[in-house]
Structure formats: structure tokens, C-alpha cells
Amino acid sequence: MKQWQLQAPGLESLRLEEVDPPGPPGAGEVTVRLHAASLNYRDVLILESRYDPSQTYPVIPLSDGAGEVVATGEGVTGFRAGDRVAGAFSQTWLDGVPDYIPRHGSLGGALTGVAQAYRTFPAHGLVHVPPHLDSVQASTLPCAAVTAWHALYERGPLRPGDSVLLQGSGGVSLFALQLACAGGARVVHLTGSPGKEAILRDMGADHVINYRTTPDWDKAVLEHTDGRGVDRVVDVGGPDTLPKALSCTRHGGRISMVGVLAGGRVELQLLAAIARNISLDAIFVGSRTMFQRLNRALQAHQLVPVVDRVFPFEELPAAVGYLRSGAHTGKIALRIAPDDGARGTARG
Ligand SMILES: NC(=O)c1ccc[n+]([C@@H]2O[C@H](COP(=O)([O-])OP(=O)(O)OC[C@H]3O[C@@H](n4cnc5c(N)ncnc54)[C@H](OP(=O)(O)O)[C@@H]3O)[C@@H](O)[C@H]2O)c1
Known part of the structure; x- marks a missing residue:
């Protein structure tokens, strides 16, 4: 399967590689076929090695992605094949006030990100996405939308x-x-x-x-x-x-x-x-529970994320350049796999 790797500090070390897909999920795990990912300003900082001085390499970049469950491991009850899901930005901050640093459990930096065709998550690291959103739209939620929700409604x-x-x-x-x-x-x-x-x-x-x-x-x-x-x-x-x-x-x-x-x-x-x-x-993004509360609000109000432009997966460097230009309005996404059927309109 295809996977983007930042192999060393600096954007010039970003490579699209062919790697083995993940094996069957272990107990408590869920394998997701990623349909789309979206970019955040944080990804630019990580790709330019300006985010975390203790960052190790290679980095599999991007925190925000959405797709479809393809397999579940033993003991998983909340998800089944075909469910439409997104990864939570922090895979370790599930609820409440964390007594550890959520950044250490975040995707696309400390942990393997979503710039790849498949990723296996712990079941507690996933949420169901609002049914009125397609995968590109859903892929924009984990960081930017949860942060906005946290700022306005959780404090x-x-x-x-x-x-x-x-x-x-x-x-x-x-x-x-x-x-x-x-x-x-x-x-x-x-x-x-x-x-x-x-x-x-x-x-x-x-x-x-x-x-x-x-x-x-x-x-x-x-x-x-x-x-x-x-x-x-x-x-x-x-x-x-x-x-x-x-x-x-x-x-x-x-x-x-x-x-x-x-x-x-x-x-x-x-x-x-x-x-x-x-x-x-x-404010630092938010917990999985905040993500779920956000999703209920998005569904209740039928809010659709504003997606400015969708780049092919292979064009991550161009998407990063577009984000850096500041010309965009709303979100920039990557299409990883054919869509599961558009549900909302592109501009909210
Ligand atoms: N704390 C957290 O958990 C968290 C989570 C997500 C993002 N962030 C941070 O929040 C910031 C925004 O992230 P984002 O992903 O929304 O960024 P973004 O999509 O790249 O937004 C950039 C836009 O902000 C405006 N802008 C640029 N420089 C500005 C300035 N100096 N003053 C006011 N507006 C400016 C421009 O809009 P106009 O063209 O309309 O001026 C630009 O298009 C970044 O610093 C990011 O790292 C933090």
C-alpha cells in the first residue's frame, strides 16, 4: 500500500513509499481503509520540523483522516466492517482532564499518522462520523473542528x-x-x-x-x-x-x-x-468525548465543513504548498481512495 514518509527533518525528505499493508488487527484493534485525509497548519510545522524538537523519524504524517472499517480484532464491540469512522487526534486522551500530555498520543507526530491507505487503530481511538458527511468532509474534523468546539462549548x-x-x-x-x-x-x-x-x-x-x-x-x-x-x-x-x-x-x-x-x-x-x-x-485540540459531542452538534444542525480543495493523495507536497500560501478558505484535503458517496455539498 502507499504511505507518505518524512524520512528525515525537512520537507525535501518527504517520500511516497510502497509498504506492506497491516496484518489482521489484534485484540481491541480496528483496521480502517482510509478514504481521505485533511491538512492542518500543525502538519506544515511537523513537515518542516518546526513542531517538536524531540520528533523521531520517519514520521508518517497527517493527524486527520476518515474511512471505512475493514476488519475488527477480538473483543471489539463498538465497530464493525463497513462503519464510517475517523481517528481521534489524540489516541490517548479519551475523556475528562488528562493526567498525561495528550500531544504524546497524537497522530501524525508522536504516532503514525493517516497519510497512508490503511491504518490499524485501537478501537478507543476511533469515532463514528456524522452520517450526513462524506469521507473528505469527515476527514476535516479531528483537529480543527474539535479545537473550535472545545474553545466555544467545553469551557x-x-x-x-x-x-x-x-x-x-x-x-x-x-x-x-x-x-x-x-x-x-x-x-x-x-x-x-x-x-x-x-x-x-x-x-x-x-x-x-x-x-x-x-x-x-x-x-x-x-x-x-x-x-x-x-x-x-x-x-x-x-x-x-x-x-x-x-x-x-x-x-x-x-x-x-x-x-x-x-x-x-x-x-x-x-x-x-x-x-x-x-x-x-x-486550548489543545480535545478529547475523544469532545469529538463525539461535536459530531452530535454537527448532525443536529446538519453542518457541513467548508472544503476549499481536494488534492489527489500523490500530491501531498502541492497540498502543503497551497496551505502555506494562505489562499485557502476552510480545509484542504487529500483523496486517498474513491469515495463512499458524497452526502453533503462542498462549501458549507
Ligand atoms: N491549539 C490547538 O489545539 C490547535 C488546533 C488546530 C490549529 N491550531 C493552530 O491554530 C492556527 C490556525 O490553524 P488552521 O489550521 O485553522 O490554519 P489555516 O487553515 O492555515 O488558516 C490560515 C488562515 O488564517 C489567516 N491568518 C494567517 N495569518 C494570520 C495572522 N497573523 N493573523 C490573523 N489571521 C491570520 C489567513 O486567513 P485570511 O486570508 O482570511 O486572513 C489564513 O488563510 C495555527 O496556528 C494552528 O497551529 C491549534
């Missing part, structure tokens, strides 16, 4: 009428837009791409601000909220956005710190957060 849950500040038109932010709108929130959405403004409005953003032409966008957000500030922020920019997000968040508001698009170091006026009782919440 001080969003309430109808809340105002939410979102940034950019990448995977996490578009899931956050869909989930916030479904929960009755009003969204102020930043983008640096004029061509994407109409897409964000069509998807339900109440107010769109271009962060390039309006560098003082925090003031614009305050004006839009009658000087009060937003209730919630899902921050993906890091140093570029967090200080301004802090200045346009209301007293008692919550900032979910999710992304590092502009780097990992930031200077913050802590008194501005302390004096206004603002919760600064660091």
Missing part, C-alpha cells in the same frame, strides 16, 4: 446572543464560525483577504473587518459592540492578534488561545486581563 459554554471575535478564514476559524452561528452567537470576523469577506458574511458573520486595511481593528470591534467589547475570542494569530484581542474583550470575557500563525511569543498587558477578569484559556 464556559457559549450562550445565545454572545458576541464572538474570530480571525482569518482557515480551518479552525471557519468551524468556529459555523459552530458559533449554530449556537445563536453574533460573530465579528477578521480577514486579511478582501476576496473572502463575502464568503464569511454568507456563512453568517455579522460584521467583517479587514485586519490589513484596518490595523486598529480592536477599536473597530469596540465600536461595533458599543464600547463593551466581545464576549469571546478564538485567537489563532498569537503575537499578531492576542494583545489587540485583549483590548476589545469585555469585562469577564474569555479568550481561547488556539493558534500561533504569527509565532509563539507574545507580550501582553496582564493588568488589562486581570483588571477586567478576562479568562485566558489555552
